[in-house]
Amino acid sequence: MRIALGPRPITIVENVWIPLSDGTRLAARVWLPEDAEDNPVPALMEYIPYRKRDIRRFRDETIHPYLASHGYACVRPDIRGSGDSEGLPQDEYVKQEQDDGVEIIAWLAKQPWCSGKVGMFGISWGGNNALHVAARRPPELKAIITVCSTDDLYPEEPYTGGLLNDTVFFEWGVHWPAYCGSPPDPAIVGDRWRDMWMERLNNLDHYPINWISHQHRDPFWKHRSISEDYCAIQCAVYAVSGWNDVYYRAVPRMLANLKCPRKGLVGPWGHQYPNIGDPGPAIDWLTEALRWWDYWLKDIDTGIMAEPMYRVWMQDEPTMLGVHQSPGRWAAEESWPSPRIKPRKFYLTKDGLESGVGAETACVLKPLQTVGITAPRRHWRDIDIEAPTDQRLDDARSLTFDSEPFDGNFEILGQPVVTLELAVDKPVAFLAVRLNEVEPDGLSKRITYGVLNLTHRDSDEFPQPLEPGKRYRIRMPLNDCAHVFKSGRRIRVAVSTSYWPAFWPSPEPVTLTVYAGRSELELPVRPPRAEDRNLKPFGPAVTPELTSGRTVFEEAPERTRKYEWDVATNKFTTRSDWPGDRSRINAIDTELWSPVYYEVTEIFDHDPTSAKVETQYITTFKRDSDGWNVRVESLFCMSLTKDNFLLVGQLKAFDHDKEVFAKTWDRTIPRMLV
Secondary structure (H helix, E strand, O other): OOOOOOOEEEEEEEEEEEEOOOOOOOEEEEEEEOOOOOEEEEEOOEOOOOOOOOHHHHHHHOOOOHHOOOOOOEEEEOOOOOOOOOOOOOOOOOOHHHHHHHHHHHHHOOOOOOEEEEEEEEEEEHHHHHHHHOOOOOOEEEEEEOOOOOOOOOOOOEEOEEEEEEHHHHHHHHHHHHHHHHOOOOOHHHHHHHHHHHHHHOOOOOOOHOOOOOOOOOHHOOOOOOOHHHHHHHEEEEEEEEEEOOOOHHHHHHHHOOOEEEEEEEOOOOOOOOOOOOEEEEOHHHHHHHHHHHHHOOOOOHHHHOOOOOEEEEEOOOOOOOOOOOEEEEEEEOOOOOOOOOOEEEEEEEOOEEEOOOOOEEEEEEOOOOOOOOOOOOOOOOOOOOOOOOOHHHHHHOOOEEEEOOOEEEEEEOOOOOEEEEOOOOOOOOOEEEEEEEOOOOOEEEEOOOOOOOOOOOOOOOOOOOOOOEEEEEEEEEOOOOEOOOOOOEEEEEEEEOOOEEEEOOOOOOOOOEEEEEEEEEEEOOOOOOOHHHHHOOOOOOOOOOOOOOOEEEOOOEEEEEEEEEEOEEEEEEEEEEEEEEEHHHHHHHEEEEEEEEEEEEEEEOOOEEEEEEEEEEEEEEEEOOOOEEEEEEEEEEEEEOEEEEEEEEEEEOOOEEEEEEEEEEEEEEEOOO
8 A cells, every 4th residue: 555644655574474483483463665675774673562554553553654754663562472463472571572672673774775774663662662671771772762651660550659559450451351352454464364363262361360460579570670770771761651641650760770872751641642642732752753864873962951851740730530632831950860859848737738747646547448530540541431430439438648738839840758756556458548639629630649658668579578567667758740839828737547449458457546746748849940841842643644534433432430339338339331333444344343342440438358340351353354253251359368469361252153262360369468
């Protein structure tokens, strides 16, 4: 197919086989400038398992054709054992996957249409792969863009602060087995598709269940984290995220620790590329990416490296449920950490947040397991049903410390730090701290937060139980943020021992004592920077038209999330329903019904071991021309006792509605101070 988007007409190659040294071939979709063999160009690779031919086809077409039409060869392989690629399914970020990435880069550099220079980019899995492969230092790889990714997998997937979070054991715990268990397309691999499918299914493990066997920061997680050796990466890195993503903490960490040429950008967005970011404003990310690639792969001085290292969206208001535009402005620092940022200290006293130390007072919080329901997801996907709401319901069931109303605005950038002198009555206890801004009418908005499994107070690798009744001094950095506190409003610190359903609860109910007068809050105050008003503006978001064409047969009903609170039993339940839509990819005459996703969570306020999650994911592929009609159903259930995690995963596969495969994983895994 020949199309024109930018200055150079391009050709789309539906499938190219990339050979690996062990005989395995990876399937890739390729976008090339029409004249690339006569005028070779740099290659850009996005390396992910998310089915380049169908499920991610439309998303890919909003990025790759545009970059190709500006003089790049864009290559989108399915990783080994996924999509149309050969090989068996693998867990995330294993060494084989990195080895394959290095081989692909070498192969790309040798193609007649490639100039010999290669870049990698991607979001989430693709962003992590860019980091991991860069750390292997393939000589042809000159630069990467890593979006919504992390330098340290353990605290992001799945153990934030040593607590199990919702990213893996809700949505991803059911999605990933379904992706692994989906078949290759017979239009690409021919009649062997069914044998390849059965081989995948019969060799599939339930990887998210396995992750819970690694509850501490052991070699399993270290292998997946560039933070073990930041110096391993020598090519240029552009790290990008959004304040409403789960990985944004990695951007300032990488800026502070990498030694290679680097830039960082954090906008208001969630887990999306910035050109489709929600909440907005979205930006012309494709032009920004081209400035980066032209500088590092074509030796064109676009000015991008003369601009400040760290650029952020300074929020006037935090993201709230249903708000799709974030008020604020762009701000920047020449380096990170910035020497301009100065701490401002407040003391938690019996009267609130004060500038002076108060008398010591013991503040006691009895256990409640449903604190956290005003921000029901750590990794929210839909701002209309999952983003944070008014925090007052959770504030009322937490220890809270309020400042007096401020006289004048001031802004913060970085990590607020709360230091608490405390005691608990159990050997395993969790802590959640929220930093809120309270308006004159009482509306409480979450600015940032942090969680900590107190057994991880000194180490994620070697946690230690607590001594009940003993006083500990805990320094707890909260998540990075950029926010303008307004005149006339108050700051509130809210402390609890649970944060459900974003994080799984402690083994037993915990009574917490915080010693006011001995506890502190430090805010990273950022002074005004006149140069911010002269920052190069981002243009409005550009999203190229799709080249494949799409016919929608059945629009997906609105996603719903319902909350039920049984007052008689104090049982709290959420029910999420994402019915998916049914459409046809016209270019390949394939009907896709995906994703269909259901989720139910429940917990009793008095009993942390009552926490339970059930999720289901269904995806369907159908084509009339060759009679292809397959469906994959994934089910995941998780519950717990005081001593164990109880996990059940189930995968079923259907060919023309006939069940051809079924497997159940039923695991009981001991809790190890989690």
